[in-house]
Amino acid sequence: MGMPVLSSAQVLRWHKVFKDGRESVENEQSAGRPSTSRTENNVARVKAVLDRDRRSSVRIIAEEAGLPKTDVHRIITEDLHMRKVCAKLVPKNLSDEQKDNRVLVSWELLVRVTSEPDFLQRVITGDETWVFEYDPTTKRQSSEWHTFQSPRPKNTRMRKSRVKSMLFFFYSKEIVHKDFMPSGQTVNQTFYLQVLERLRNRVVRVRREIANTWFLHHDNAPSHTSFATREFLSQHNITTLPHPPYSPDLAPCDFSLFPKLKTQLKGHHSGTAENVQAAATRALNNISNEDFLRCYEEWQQRWNHCIRSQGAYFEGDKL
Numbered sequence: 001m002g003m004p005v006l007s008s009a010q011v012l013r014w015h016k017v018f019k020d021g022r023e024s025v026e027n028e029q030s031a032g033r034p035s036t037s038r039t040e041n042n043v044a045r046v047k048a049v050l051d052r053d054r055r056s057s058v059r060i061i062a063e064e065a066g067l068p069k070t071d072v073h074r075i076i077t078e079d080l081h082m083r084k085v086c087a088k089l090v091p092k093n094l095s096d097e098q099k100d101n102r103v104l105v106s107w108e109l110l111v112r113v114t115s116e117p118d119f120l121q122r123v124i125t126g127d128e129t130w131v132f133e134y135d136p137t138t139k140r141q142s143s144e145w146h147t148f149q150s151p152r153p154k155n156t157r158m159r160k161s162r163v164k165s166m167l168f169f170f171y172s173k174e175i176v177h178k179d180f181m182p183s184g185q186t187v188n189q190t191f192y193l194q195v196l197e198r199l200r201n202r203v204v205r206v207r208r209e210i211a212n213t214w215f216l217h218h219d220n221a222p223s224h225t226s227f228a229t230r231e232f233l234s235q236h237n238i239t240t241l242p243h244p245p246y247s248p249d250l251a252p253c254d255f256s257l258f259p260k261l262k263t264q265l266k267g268h269h270s271g272t273a274e275n276v277q278a279a280a281t282r283a284l285n286n287i288s289n290e291d292f293l294r295c296y297e298e299w300q301q302r303w304n305h306c307i308r309s310q311g312a313y314f315e316g317d318k319l
Contacts, residue, residue, distance in 0.1 A: 038075055042067055046075045050082070090313045092246040099311025102244040106303035109241065113300060120296050122210045123241060124203065125217035126170030126177075127253035128187065129262075131280045137267040167280055168195050169253065169261075173292055175284055177202040180277050189226040196229070200236060217241040219251055249315055250302055256295040260287055 045065045049056060058076070062069040076082050094102070113119050144153055166181035177199045185191055204211045216238050218224045233240060248254035264283040270276045305314040 038071060038079060042071070043075050043079045046072055047080060050076070050080070088313075088316050090315075091248060094246065094312065098245065102247055102250070102306050102311040105242045105244045106250070106306040110300065110303050110307075119215075120300075121173065122213055123215045123217055123296075124170050124172045124176055124199075124207075125241075125252050126168065126199070127219060127251060127258070128166055128168045128181075128221075129253070129258050131167050131262070131265060131276055133270045133272070133276050134268070167277075169257070169284070170199050171257070171292055172207070174289055175287075176207060178281070178284060180280075183273060187221075187223055189223045189228045192223040192226075192229060193232055196232060200238070212237070215239050215241050217243065217252075219243050219248075220245050249313060250299075250306065252295050252299050255302070256298060257287065257291075260291065 042065065046061055046067070049061045049064050056064075058069050058073050061076075062072045065072065067075075092098075146153070166187065168177075168179040168181070169175070170177045179195050179198060181187065181191065203214060207214065216233065217240065220243060223229065244250065261280065261283050264286060265279055268279065270279050302314075305317075308314075309317060
């Protein structure tokens with residue numbers, strides 16, 4: 001097969017354009033095919049459909065606007081600068097009053113930290129949580145490296161075990177006190193008062209420098225806010241930090257330390273409640289002092305996030 005050559009007609013055309021003054025054989029830029037769909041009118045029609053129903057698919061929008069799907073997709077992403085996102089789960093639909101309270105508490109604590117640099121060093125925060133004999137691994141934890149040809153690994157659906165133990169956990173720069181609830185005991189104000197008494201004695205022994213000036217931070221569980229609990233704290237001159245209701249995103253145990261603890265326990269069988277407590281204790285000891293310090297730094301950042309989001313939940317938002 002011979003080499004491709006220009007036809008006589010094409011040679012004559014090139015001869016003519018060079019005779020008229022052309023000096024390059026490169027193709028000249030062309031304006032291309034004019035767009036007839038991405039007009040201002042069509043952009044407005046697509047936006048009107050989206051304003052009525054933000055869950056509409058590209059196909060439905062294209063049918064209602066009478067436009068090709070490819071043009072609708074480009075209008076949404078390039079002209080309207082929009083993307084489709086899934087709704088995030090939040091603990092509660094907050095009222096305006098609850099949002100204002102979250103902002104007020106965050107602002108007060110930030111002002112206190114600014115005026116007293118050592119303020120957070122005197123704050124002991126704590127909470128209680130269940131630790132289980134067996135807690136299934138997360139989807140991310142069970143992922144494995146495989147080739148494209150290997151079959152996808154399968155995992156049976158399992159639930160948390162019934163054997164569990166309630167852990168009470170208080171810390172500042174380090175673990176100050178931990179307590180496990182005895183089997184058959186319920187979390188009531190009587191038991192919580194016993195935990196607080198052991199915590200107070202522990203602070204006197206291991207944190208003498210703040211024994212008379214420390215603050216307690218816990219959430220608004222009934223046993224934490226009961227009259228007997230508030231009376232006990234008042235008698236021993238222990239000031240509690242305010243915590244807005246329905247705000248696990250502002251509780252250090254919830255957003256930082258408990259996830260670190262439970263991640264280490266997932267996927268392991270402990271067998272008995274005693275082994276559960278031993279495993280939880282080992283996991284707590286594996287949490288470094290740097291983790292505690294970073295947790296307190298993140299706590300301050302979350303107060304700022306809460307203020308910028310005007311009291312709304314801010315997890316996953318770009319602030």
